Amino acid sequence: MILKYLWAQRRSNALLLLELTLVGIMLFYVVNAFLDAYGVYRIPLGFTTERSYVINLQKTKKANITGHQLKDSLDRFLRTRKEIDQFAYTFDSEPFSGDRNCWPIVVGGVEQQLNIRVSDVNFPSLLGVHINEGRWFTEAELLQNSKVCLITEGLKEFLKRPYPVGTMLSFGNPTEESLRIIGVIPDLKYGTYEPPVLSIFRPMDLEDNFFEWKMIVKVKEGQKEDFAQTLKLFTSDVSKSLGLVVLSVNDFDTKKQFADTNSTNAIWSLFWCAFFFLVNVILGIYVVFSGRVKKRVSELAIRMAVGSSRRGIIALVLGESILLLLLSSIVVLVVALNMAHFGILDGKIPFTAWRFIADFLFVELILLISVSSSVLVPAVKASRIEPAMALHYE
Incomplete structure (x- = not known):
């Protein structure tokens, strides 16, 4: 009927x-x-950034120091500061950096861009990065610029290697170097609404572009919230003696907020558009179907x-x-x-x-x-x- x-x-x-x-x-x-x-x-970020700051350093023209000497000098200075709990070095590979240094890799005829990140040996312990398989690189491998790397879980799945530790990672181009995989870490996100990217971590080259180093510093509990200014003052003193300039000192909460701004604005815009669309849809359906019954x-x-x-x-x-x-x-x-x-x-x-x-x-x-x-x-x-x-x- x-x-x-x-x-x-x-x-x-x-x-x-x-x-x-x-x-x-x-x-x-x-x-x-x-x-x-x-x-x-x-999806979790894969790291923690509480009480942590990033210090941007730039080499001056008067600087006459090697990357190894610079690291030794900064190490000695940072260990004397009672406010500092841990520290690490990197090149634009810190969380929320926005860095997209990519290399292509081809597996099974499928090309994928890898995010290449570099750091020193203290990076995982400072940021709470868990090692799922294998190990992180050592101080000796850092000093010797060894051709080793760690990969993320997402890259492990893409490579289709159940046990990747110990194998070589090639980048398709014969002129590119191959790296030996020594460990696997969780997928890392560099923004709340940013998906994990296929990444590798390798030892930073102490002689390559050390004029744009970044130091990640974790301070001890109980420090003031505005500790960034204090950190900038006492790092500036030692930096001048080494021929460096402290460009900025930023806490990771601020960097995270800045990294999330565009995504958050886009999501809220989508939310309000969807909300008004849904309201109009419901009202339209109500008017049409209720009017049909009334007739x-x-x-x-x-x-x-x-x-x-x-x-x-x-x-x-x-x-x-x-x-x-x-x-x-x-x-x-x-x-x-x-x-x-x-x-x-x-x-x-x-x-x-x-x-x-x-x-x-x-x-x-x-x-x-x-x-x-x-x-x-x-x-x-x-x-x-x-x-x-x-x-x-x-």
């Missing part, structure tokens, strides 16, 4: 079907974007006059609307599958079958609640009309 009625009203129902289909597709895209952002947010009040009252129950009237109206929703869901499913197949839905994290199912079910739940609430209220009102009044009107 419901199918016969839908077919009899096929012209108006076709417009409703088209509206539900378009709304479903747009909602599916928006929901996927939010789930993608939430999935990235849930049939006389018909529904007559059905009650000839024997239909109030529960049967509500079930009839609700069943018609849900059937339209199911028909539109088939089209939405087909379109969504094609969007996933052609990579339109690819975000910051891999698009899996489980996420596709979650997106689709969540969209259908929103539409089901919207459609059901839109027809239930006028249907209940229509079911309360006395049949005699409807017959008298007819």
